[in-house]
Amino acid sequence: MPVNIDYHRYMVTMLEVTDVTDVTAQRGGTCCVPLVKKPLTQADAEHLAATLKALADPARLRLLSIVASSQGQEACVCDLIEPVGLSQPTVSHHLKVLTEAGFLSRSKRGTWAYYRLLPDALTGVAGILAI
Amino acid sequence: MPVNIDYHRYMVTMLEVTDVTDVTAQRGGTCCVPLVKKPLTQADAEHLAATLKALADPARLRLLSIVASSQGQEACVCDLIEPVGLSQPTVSHHLKVLTEAGFLSRSKRGTWAYYRLLPDALTGVAGILAI
Secondary structure, three states: OOOHHHHHHHHHHHHHOOHHHHHHHHHOOOOOOOOOOOOOOHHHHHHHHHHHHOOOOOHHHHHHHHHOOOHHEEEHHHHHHHHHOOOHHHHHHHHHHHHOOEEEEEEEEOOEEEEEHHHHHHHHHHHHOOO | HHHHHHHHHHHHHHHHHHHHHHHHHHHHOOOOOOOOOOOOOHHHHHHHHHHHHHOOHHHHHHHHHHHHHHHEEEEHHHHHHHHHHHHHHHHHHHHHHHHHHOOOEEEEEEEEEEEEEHHHHHHHHHHHHHO
């Protein structure tokens, strides 16, 4: 599959020419240098703001905390609706926002979707806000 | 100053009857238990969402990082306008949002206002997002 090989070569080249901060930004969603150590660049600030916006909603924070504190850091959407007291479409919307922001992964098994915590995104945000 | 003494007594009583989580919420802006350990309550989620909303703006993140990485973690508003390329009223508005959310304190000296990092608020948010 030459396209994939080319893409792989492209990514390896990209990783080689970017510094650690940029690599982390690609992986975890935020830069890794605490903001108390060095002023954020405009690009890093825009990226972090978008990530924080995805978190800055009470329902999404509750959903993320329920998934994250579940066994195996995974939960079925069918078990997330009742605890937050919202409709299934609303819960699915919030879970989609969290998934797109890199905090959760989604897999379908039978009728239901299961969401699992992707810890790197949270770790990245916590790291940049740490003192 | 009997009013102040009464207030002090009131606060001491309040601190004695609240638990550690509540005290931290009053001080730092968020609950102290990482969200991967225990699902957030609705009240904690609403409080954390409001705090994250104050952070979730590129200009505010840049301003906070400039203040936080300045000598003594303090900066004059006069030194914050040029780096972010915004008007003084806009910068002052963003600094007010950060101050009201507990991330900065403000003091007036002569013509200018000075903003200083209040680290507890950032530590509180980072702690609750930590894995």
